[in-house]
Amino acid sequence: MEELREILTGGQSFSWTDEGDCFSATLNEKVYRVRSAEDFEDDSFLHEYFDLDYDYDKARREIAAKDDVLAGAVNAFPTLRILRQDPWIALISFILSQNNNIKRITGLYGKLCRAYGHEVEKGYWSFPTPQELSRTSMAELRELKVGFRDSYIMDAIDKADILTEIPALDYHDAESRLMSIRGIGKKVANCVLLFGFHRMDAFPIDVWIRKILDRYYPGKGVEYFDPYRALCQQYLFSYARFLDLE
DNA sequence: CACCAGGCCGTGC
DNA sequence: GCACGGCATGGT
Numbered sequence: 697m698e699e700l701r702e703i704l705t706g707g708q709s710f711s712w713t714d715e716g717d718c719f720s721a722t723l724n725e726k727v728y729r730v731r732s733a734e735d736f737e738d739d740s741f742l743h744e745y746f747d748l749d750y751d752y753d754k755a756r757r758e759i760a761a762k763d764d765v766l767a768g769a770v771n772a773f774p775t776l777r778i779l780r781q782d783p784w785i786a787l788i789s790f791i792l793s794q795n796n797n798i799k800r801i802t803g804l805y806g807k808l809c810r811a812y813g814h815e816v817e818k819g820y821w822s823f824p825t826p827q828e829l830s831r832t833s834m835a836e837l838r839e840l841k842v843g844f845r846d847s848y849i850m851d852a853i854d855k856a857d858i859l860t861e862i863p864a865l866d867y868h869d870a871e872s873r874l875m876s877i878r879g880i881g882k883k884v885a886n887c888v889l890l891f892g893f894h895r896m897d898a899f900p901i902d903v904w905i906r907k908i909l910d911r912y913y914p915g916k917g918v919e920y921f922d923p924y925r926a927l928c929q930q931y932l933f934s935y936a937r938f939l940d941l942e
Numbered sequence: 943c944a945c946c947a948g949g950c951c952g953t954g955c
Numbered sequence: 956g957c958a959c960g961g962c963a964t965g966g967t
Contacts, residue, residue, distance in 0.1 A: 707948055790948075797947040800965065843963030848950085881950050902948035933948070 697731055699775040702934055703746075704730075707798050708891050709779055710789050710805040711823070720820070722809065723782075727820045733775075747780055747894070759924050759931065765912045766928060769935035778930055779891060783859045785823050786892030787877075790884045791848045807840045826856035848879025862889075867897045896926040905929060908936040 697718070704712040704719045711721040718729045724741045736742030743749075756774070760767040781789075792804045805823070812824035812832060830853050837846040855877050862870045867889070874885040886900035899918045901909070909932075913920065921928035 793947090794949040795947060795962080796949090796964080797966080800947080803965095838963085841964060844950090844961090845963080879950065883949060887948070900948070903946090904948070937948095 699732060700730060702773055703777055706934055709781055710802045722816050722820045722822050725816055725822065727817045745780055747777055752777060755924055755927055759928055766931065769931035772938055773931060773934050776931060776934060778894065778927065780894050781891050783892035784826060784856060786888050787852055788849060790887040791845055791852060791879050792842065794884060804842055811840060826853055829853055845879060851878035862893055890926050899925050899929050904933050904936040907941040908932050911941060
């Protein structure tokens, strides 16, 4: 359980629920229940989702050798990974994330599933496809309490086809293409690139990353973290929250 | 009452 | 180009 908590509920995915004795999520038209890394080694979807083919031990060693802050971050979160999430789910998830907190983002994500997804198992609803979500309206989204993000979600539904273009684009073109969707700025675009497309050249800068960069890496550009900038970003995000930086 | 949360938009300069 | 206020909602 604990080796998965930061990965599944720490702010990169909002699909997972802490059931007490396991984490559950409705993905890939199934309900997955996991307690530890052993639970997904023989499942092809989870194998891919948890990025099991990547050599995290090697990356962690090289990241920890870079400086004391990164060493502390790697040490504090020895099992952290970057999940390979569905691009559409990542897009809507991180639209919901802006000026919001993880608990409420997860709640809104669940409301969208119940309102527009389909029931895969008794009490477990899938995240709505673009077609399913297109049944909504500004008024209905407001009733679900998404707030000012209503028009952003509506525009994302209209422009969902953009997601099919992203894999062929380089970092800057992919980022600006995503930013052509209303409500997608630099930060959300980078979250979609990182968590939805597993682009390891992405580097989302949110309030926590801003704090830890200002404090420990003043004057340094993100190139400092290469060739593991995306992974460093995720370690630093968890570490900044863990330290509760001011 | 204030301020914050994995920000972005519109406006003014 | 950059600074700033507004924005829905719920928690502290």
